Amino acid sequence: xxxxxxxxxxxxxxxxxxxxxxxxxxxxxxxxxxxxxxxxxxxxxxxxxxxxxxxxxxxxxxxxxxxxxxxxxxxxxxxxxxxxxxxxxxxxxxxxxxxxxxxxxxxxxxxxxxxxxxxxxxxxxxxxxxxxxxxxxxxxxxxxxxxxxxxxxxxxxxxxxxxxxxxxxxxxxxxxxxxxxxxxxxxxxxxxxxxxxxxxxxxxxxxxxxxxxxxxxxxxxxxxxxxxxxxxxxxxxxxxxxxxxxxxxxxxxxxxxxxxxxxxxxxxxxxxxxxxxxxxxxxxxxxxxxxxxxxxxxxxxxxxxxxxxxxxxxxxxxxxxxxxxxxxxxxxxxxxxxxxxxxxxxxxxxxxxxxxxxxxxxxxxxxxxxxxxxxxxxxxxxxxxxxxxxxxxxxxxxxxxxxx
Ligand SMILES: Cc1ncc(COP(=O)(O)O)c(C=O)c1O
Numbered sequence: 151x152x153x154x155x156x157x158x159x160x161x162x163x164x165x166x167x168x169x170x171x172x173x174x175x176x177x178x179x180x181x182x183x184x185x186x187x188x189x190x191x192x193x194x195x196x197x198x199x200x201x202x203x204x205x206x207x208x209x210x211x212x213x214x215x216x217x218x219x220x221x222x223x224x225x226x227x228x229x230x231x232x233x234x235x236x237x238x239x240x241x242x243x244x245x246x247x248x249x250x251x252x253x254x255x256x257x258x259x260x261x262x263x264x265x266x267x268x269x270x271x272x273x274x275x276x277x278x279x280x281x282x283x284x285x286x287x288x289x290x291x292x293x294x295x296x297x298x299x300x301x302x303x304x305x306x307x308x309x310x311x312x313x314x315x316x317x318x319x320x321x322x323x324x325x326x327x328x329x330x331x332x333x334x335x336x337x338x339x340x341x342x343x344x345x346x347x348x349x350x351x352x353x354x355x356x357x358x359x360x361x362x363x364x365x366x367x368x369x370x371x372x373x374x375x376x377x378x379x380x381x382x383x384x385x386x387x388x389x390x391x392x393x394x395x396x397x398x399x400x401x402x403x404x405x406x407x408x409x410x411x412x413x414x415x416x417x418x419x420x421x422x423x424x425x426x427x428x429x430x431x432x433x434x435x436x437x438x439x440x441x442x443x444x445x446x447x448x449x450x451x452x453x454x455x456x457x458x459x460x461x462x463x464x465x466x467x468x469x470x471x472x473x474x475x476x477x478x479x480x481x482x483x484x485x486x487x488x489x490x491x492x493x494x495x496x497x498x499x500x501x502x503x504x505x506x507x508x509x510x511x512x513x514x515x516x517x518x519x520x521x522x523x524x525x526x527x528x529x530x531x532x533x534x535x536x537x538x539x540x541x542x543x544x545x546x547x548x549x550x551x552x553x554x
Contacts, residue, residue: 157293162300164283166524167191173509174518181516187547189474189535190518192338192493194403196466198447199459202402205450209443223439225430227254227411231445234452235411239396245383247413251426253433254448256440257410258368258397262332263288264436265364265393265412268428269330276309276328278321280339280525280532282366285332303527312528313340315497319486320344323351327359333382334366336373339525339534340495341471341487346379353382356391362418362425363392371401371464373490389415393425400492402451402460409440409448467492470544471537477548478535492537495522507533515550 170190178186198206212218226232232249240247255261263284266275271293277285286308289295296307304310309328311321319342321333333352336343356363365382373380382392394413398404414426440448450456471488478485484497498507504521511517511533522532537544 155291157291160295160298161287161290162298162303164287166283166520170508170518170520173512177512184516186512186516186518187539187543187550188518189539189544189547190520192400192536192538193405194400194467194538195540196403196463198403198407199456199463201453201456201459202447202450205453205456206443206447209446213443220442223254223442223445225434225437225439226250226252227440228442228445228449231449232411234449235396238452240381240383243380243384245381246389247383247415251413251415253412253414253429254440254445255410255412255433255437256408257399257404258366258395259284261395261410261412262364262366264432265395265429266292266294266330268425268432269362273329274307274309274326275330275332276311276324277332278313278334278337279310279527280313280522280529281332282334282338283525285334285364285366310526310528313337313342314528315484315486318342319495320348321352323355327361329361331356331361331363332366333363334368336369336378336491337487337493338369338491339493339520339522339529340532341489341491341493341534342495343373343375343378343490345377346384347377349379349382350385353385353388353391357387361391363388365392365394367394368397369400369491370396371460372468372492374468375490378490383413383415389417391418393418393429398448398451401464402448402456403463404444404447407444407447409444466541467537470539470541473541473544473548474535474537477552481552481554488537494535494537496533496535498522498531498533501531504530504533511551514554515547517547517550 232252235252236249275289295305309324313319319340370380382388396411398409414429416426418425474494475485475488486495488494504523508521520534522529
């Protein structure tokens with residue numbers, strides 16, 4: 151008789167976005183005349199930039215001619231893309247990362263969920279709280295998290311690093327020493343980040359503790375402040391302790407196109423064993439490459455025209471972020487994030503819980519956001535709004551909130 155992976159049974163239901171959808175649908179059905187503005191889900195709304203569309207069209211045509219047709223892509227990704235990544239994302243920032251340390255993938259969700267596979271089951275993980283849920287859930291599936299306490303909403307074997315307004319949303323070094331440290335900076339959901347000096351502190355801590363930092367830089371393109379690192383490899387010593395995950399979803403609108411990459415430096419070793427070699431082995435066995443057309447689209451992200459157009463796209467979303475932030479502040483809210491990330495994190499007013507504020511906003515302003523408690527217990531009493539809507543909707547939503 152076959153047996154299932156029992157760890158899946160331990161996963162608490164992920165009700166966040168389905169509960170939101172149910173509540174919104176019920177409200178819409180009861181109030182068909184109300185126009186609801188959705189600033190909840192972190193998906194982009196602007197179309198792909200012209201330089202990217204042009205590159206995709208060209209690649210599609212190549213696939214239609216015998217001389218230029220491509221089949222399976224190389225394991226690590228096409229060199230034209232890996233070289234563009236090295237030049238633009240690393241060399242340009244003074245980071246010494248080579249093309250064979252880049253692994254092209256179909257996005258940061260897969261990579262952030264899969265990377266734990268190359269580590270032993272008895273590693274202790276540390277995560278920020280609140281957190282992007284994939285880090286914890288993928289470790290639950292692998293049997294690394296112990297037992298779940300529904301009261302505290304915490305796993306017995308996970309080290310939580312609360313990030314709240316009390317510590318300025320900067321994770322503190324945990325009391326127990328972790329083996330794997332997940333850091334997402336700039337952060338989803340809080341929209342906040344840490345300085346390069348603070349990140350250097352984490353790199354030094356990890357090197358000293360013999361820990362690996364899994365650094366999710368999915369929102370790097372939104373950094374606007376000078377003293378914030380765009381890559382963890384800007385920090386000295388990061389190549390011996392850090393894996394970096396990148397996505398084309400938020401900087402270039404690839405949420406539906408699917409492209410990302412992971413950097414595993416060759417200097418990252420457990421004794422004599424190279425993690426780069428392990429990830430190459432895993433990638434070669436379980437992944438058959440991002441599509442040629444998509445990798446050409448990714449290359450266009452780094453063309454002069456692509457860079458210019460995407461700068462505008464990011465600026466468009468950041469104008470929304472500023473609109474939300476300023477509007478909320480004028481309305482008397484305590485507001486965080488929105489400077490180096492497309493997320494605004496606000497403290498719910500009048501001691502409301504995250505879900506109470508969700509209902510209040512839906513019913514009185516017809517605006518949908520995301521309850522902070524859905525990202526972890528330390529998210530209780532906070533609420534996330536995204537800057538990924540249209541400018542018109544963002545403005546209208548803020549006008550409604552200000553009238554409350
Ligand atoms: C922190 C973080 N990492 C990764 C992802 C997923 O990125 P991708 O679309 O490349 O899979 C998201 C998406 O919302 C995210 O917020």
